[in-house]
Amino acid sequence: MQPAGLFITFEGIDGAGKSTHIAALAEAFRAAGRNLTLTREPGGTPLAEKLREMVLNDAMDPLCEALLMFAARRDHLQQVIEPALARGDVVLCDRFTDATFAYQGGGRGFDLNVLQQLEQWVQVRADTGQLRQPDLTVWFDLPPDVAARRLAGARVPDRFETQPEAFFRRVAEGYGSRLKQDPARFVRVPSDQSKEAVWRAVRAAFEQRGWLQVTEVRA
Numbered sequence: 100m101q102p103a104g105l106f107i108t109f110e111g112i113d114g115a116g117k118s119t120h121i122a123a124l125a126e127a128f129r130a131a132g133r134n135l136t137l138t139r140e141p142g143g144t145p146l147a148e149k150l151r152e153m154v155l156n157d158a159m160d161p162l163c164e165a166l167l168m169f170a171a172r173r174d175h176l177q178q179v180i181e182p183a184l185a186r187g188d189v190v191l192c193d194r195f196t197d198a199t200f201a202y203q204g205g206g207r208g209f210d211l212n213v214l215q216q217l218e219q220w221v222q223v224r225a226d227t228g229q230l231r232q233p234d235l236t237v238w239f240d241l242p243p244d245v246a247a248r249r250l251a252g253a254r255v256p257d258r259f260e261t262q263p264e265a266f267f268r269r270v271a272e273g274y275g276s277r278l279k280q281d282p283a284r285f286v287r288v289p290s291d292q293s294k295e296a297v298w299r300a301v302r303a304a305f306e307q308r309g310w311l312q313v314t315e316v317r318a
């Protein structure tokens with residue numbers, strides 16, 4: 100029998116080691132024999148990748164920014180995420196709608212009611228009428244000052260990475276609010292600790308849900 104699809108999203112400000120842990124989870128799911136779709140937002144389809152280039156680099160007002168994020172998401176859901184879940188894949192998606200609430204809502208201070216309406220428009224499924232949400236969202240929670248130290252000089256910054264620390268404090272608060280609204284969907288991983296400790300916490304969240312096998316603890 101085909102396993103049920105799983106939709107997992109990863110969130111947090113940059114510098115928390117998100118990519119490393121997504122790669123490690125992908126490896127663990129592959130070893131467990133699952134088919135994977137690895138993807139990211141904004142992006143994941145040819146159209147959404149074009150929108151990504153614009154939204155990360157071109158000046159625009161906050162409504163335009165929010166609309167482009169959701170336009171990219173709509174294409175991504177229809178072209179990649181929904182078909183993958185229908186096939187029974189594990190979809191590992193680097194950022195999703197919580198990022199819009201955190202960055203555009205928290206960081207930019209954009210109207211949360213408008214974001215909620217866009218979320219409904221974009222994520223309501225034609226087949227069930229239900230809102231598509233991740234089965235689990237892993238939030239790598241890293242204090243913004245630690246993130247800034249880790250990222251200093253790491254790469255050419257985009258329109259978000261050039262924001263001051265206060266912006267990222269608001270982003271972190273935005274993630275915190277989303278978690279409060281739907282705590283069962285989230286696992287918050289304090290990420291100001293060693294890579295190994297973060298990985299143990301991430302892996303445990305999947306083992307507890309029966310999605311990965313429990314690893315042997317060596318004495």
Ligand code: TMP
Nearest residue numbers: 140141168194195198199202203259260
């Ligand atoms: P990345 O560098 O992790 O791929 O993410 C791209 C940037 O886009 C990152 O700074 C967060 C930002 N972003 C938003 O502002 N809103 C969104 O909805 C998403 C998905 C990302």
